[in-house]
Amino acid sequence: MASEQLKVNGDRLNTTLQSTCSRWGALATGTGMCRLTLTQEDKDIRDWLVAECKSIGCEVKVDQMGNIFAVRPGTAKNRKPIAMGSHMDTQPAGGRYDGILGVQAALEVLRSLHENHIETHCPIALIDWTNEEGARFPGAMMASGVWSTKSSTPLEACWATQDKDKVHMKDALQEIGYLGETPCNHRENGLECHFELHIEQGPILEKEDKSVGVVTSVQSMKWFAIRVEGVEGHSGTTPMPSRADALVTASRLITAVRDSAFQTALGVATVGVISCDTSSQATIPAGVNFIIDIRCSTDAMVEQLSTHTFAAFDDIIAQEKNGTSYRIERSWGLPESIFHPRCIEAVRVSAISQVGKGQVMEMKSRAGHDSAWTSKVCPTSMIFVPSKDGISHNPGEYTSPTHCSLGAQILLDTVLHYDAKVKSEDF
Amino acid sequence: MASEQLKVNGDRLNTTLQSTCSRWGALATGTGMCRLTLTQEDKDIRDWLVAECKSIGCEVKVDQMGNIFAVRPGTAKNRKPIAMGSHMDTQPAGGRYDGILGVQAALEVLRSLHENHIETHCPIALIDWTNEEGARFPGAMMASGVWSTKSSTPLEACWATQDKDKVHMKDALQEIGYLGETPCNHRENGLECHFELHIEQGPILEKEDKSVGVVTSVQSMKWFAIRVEGVEGHSGTTPMPSRADALVTASRLITAVRDSAFQTALGVATVGVISCDTSSQATIPAGVNFIIDIRCSTDAMVEQLSTHTFAAFDDIIAQEKNGTSYRIERSWGLPESIFHPRCIEAVRVSAISQVGKGQVMEMKSRAGHDSAWTSKVCPTSMIFVPSKDGISHNPGEYTSPTHCSLGAQILLDTVLHYDAKVKSEDF
DSSP states (O other): OOGGGOOOOHHHHHHHHHHHHHHSSBOTTSSOBOOOTTSHHHHHHHHHHHHHHHHTTOEEEEBTTOOEEEEEOOSSTTOOOEEEEEOOOOOTTBOSSTTHHHHHHHHHHHHHHHHTTOOOSSOEEEEEOSOSSOSSSSSTTHHHHHHHTOSSSOHHHHHHOBOTTOOBHHHHHHHTTOOOSBOSOTTTSOOSEEEEEEEOOSSHHHHHTOSEEEEEEEOEEEEEEEEEEOBOEETTTSOGGGOBOHHHHHHHHHHHHHHHHHHHOSEEEEEEEEEESOOOTTEEOOEEEEEEEEEESSHHHHHHHHHHHHHHHHHHHHHHOSSOEEEEEEEEEEOOEEOOHHHHHHHHHHHHHHHOGGGEEEEEESSOOHHHHHTTTSOEEEEEEOOGGGOOSSTTOOOOHHHHHHHHHHHHHHHHHHHHHHHTTOO | OOGGGOOOOHHHHHHHHHHHHHHSSBOTTSSOBOOOTTSHHHHHHHHHHHHHHHHTTOEEEEBTTOOEEEEEOOSSTTOOOEEEEEOOOOOTTBOSSTTHHHHHHHHHHHHHHHHTTOOOSSOEEEEEOTTSSOSSSSSTTHHHHHHHTOSSSOHHHHHHOBOTTOOBHHHHHHHTTOOOSBOSOTTTSOOSEEEEEEEOOSSHHHHHTOSEEEEEEEOEEEEEEEEEEOBOEETTTSOGGGOBOHHHHHHHHHHHHHHHHHHHOSEEEEEEEEEESOOOTTEEOOEEEEEEEEEESSHHHHHHHHHHHHHHHHHHHHHHOSSOEEEEEEEEEEOOEEOOHHHHHHHHHHHHHHHOGGGEEEEEESSOOHHHHHTTTSOEEEEEEOOGGGOOSSTTOOOOHHHHHHHHHHHHHHHHHHHHHHHTTOO
8 A cells, every 4th residue: 555645635624624623612812712620511522533433434432531542443453552641631721732633633534544444453543542732631642641650640630620611621521421431541552653744833843944843852841839828817907017927928839930930941840820819909928829830851851940939939039038938749750751763753654655854844842742751651653834933822723734734644543654664663 | 856855766776786697697606797788698688677667667778889878767758768777797707796786777777766756857867788798899998889889890890790609789689679770879778877886896985084085087998919929839849939829929918918007006907818719738839819908087097008018019020030920900999988077976975965065085996887988978977886806707796785775865856866967957
């Protein structure tokens, strides 16, 4: 079978990308997307996806974290699937490409295989990973982390996670009918390898005028949930020198997070969420919670930047000397992930064959992805396509239809390339 | 009638204070109180209060803002009521005295008058003012402000105010059955004068070892709703120098609010509430809202401190130079309120007669009160009793049973003193 001749239907892919978004979770802007994990919108797209996959001959399994595995059988016995995974959930005001492109392209690959009656050696799987964004239930790449068994937050702890309305994740899974029985564990539900097509979410491909990124690693990330405490009081009657204002102290710490990233130039550091115990303008806040997100090329650099940040925190607490304090309530992270040479090679060969060497570059991912977790337990690589102006997690996120189709074609070629290698027992 | 002989039942007052709190809105701490305005807890205490007042011969009116006027008739025709007003709503984690003492003491006064068959010249009214705290619907002392017609937020605007779940205040009033038909306007539903017993909510009485404060004025206050805007982006892929992080800028502004209050020494300034558009740790915040609360002795000092604060804001925006910006979305306030000499005199005479000159001090209120608004349209004064450690808006708020009873007794004496003066046409 000559994989070079097999084409994905780019028009259908692009039409489906837009129509499923405008049907389920469209923002008022008409461009962005809001599909928080395990909401009604997520159920709708999941139900649709499962039906589509079944209609083209896939067997569908749902695991304990709601991850959907749609598997198209291969000819070989005893071979695990070659997987194409990503996610369908978005940020509260996200775009229509982050994650979604990877799943829709995987569906398009399955459709091409089905319509062209291609028999593969290994089974070929599409995976929709649950709660990649961590936007509803805190903990990004949560379900692929559980599956890999390498995350510091195991199944039961994830199930117990609550959204801002105190809904437990396990209840949310049950509520939409996606609390499956398949073990969420790579040992019992394993993969031959994992490929993921994703938008870059950064400006590099566009700036370098390249069409495709061959992703070789994912940078190291760490999150810290911080609690700042002070003493509640009346905003009119408590003299300034008698105050222990948790919000003022938190404000200084948040500024220090940013300043530490600048001062060390080791990576990036962000506070994306904050909440204050009080909800009254007339009360001095006694408690504030926020989450720090630190990302650097290596684990050691994350460690260095964290240390610098918390030293700055200690200085601020010492300066304030008013009884306010902070503590790290929880920390979790994703260590630096180095992708597998065999998978990187499959992506590289496929990309170059589509657009030529000059249009392809190797790169590191600065965003986290489910592939970072899969890479800990099975060979993995990713394909990046350009993001307009590097914008992501924003309704303005955009990748051209041409690049979406190109990515899907490379995903198809990569899967067939890898399958052929397995069949020929090259590895 | 010798008012000196008429006694309130202090034990009953203190029992009622605690039992109504532990029945409706008790915090888990066992001491504090959570009765946000117009909630089920508020409906329960209102229903109870109305029934109690009716059982002792009061006529009850509810106005368009849900203010309850329970009026015990007097002998004079054409006299407006001498009012004893305060509020039953609390902060989300408030105490059992702030506002509540004033209403319960007023009820105790009415009970004493009833049980002793006292005939007054003027009608005597108890008032429960709606949403004094502004903790559920933003805008403290909201309903007394509407009644006075001097607030910058009139009836319709108050009705349109939303709580954090987007419930409109008018619907909340209707929901609990307290959207009355009596005009919320002092011209159509007027008062002879207004007295309010309240805890000090500050440390002065305790520090000076006094039992009673005769309140002569309320300090000036102003609130500013601030919106900070930046640009949303991915926390992993957006380089530090390309960021317009609204939360970092907001953090610097909040710190500047505190610093301005210290630098100018003109008064106090607080940010009690903050909310961030994003709810994802992986997104750079594009929008943050917060409210500044500024309080000084005079309107001019509030103006000076505001000017200093916003000049500091402008400096920060200029330093950041990253595209983040702020704007004042709304400002509202309560100008300095000078109480009426006749009312101050009634409180002074009654207080001294109870505890002697050495235990009484004249003072300014540093917290806002409904009395500040009533003072704009009818003679007003307040009675303060000590707050343990000056703590308020906190479950640790405490005023001793002795001081609660003393306050109620002085409230009774004050009302009778004022009534006698009116009767003798002294004024």
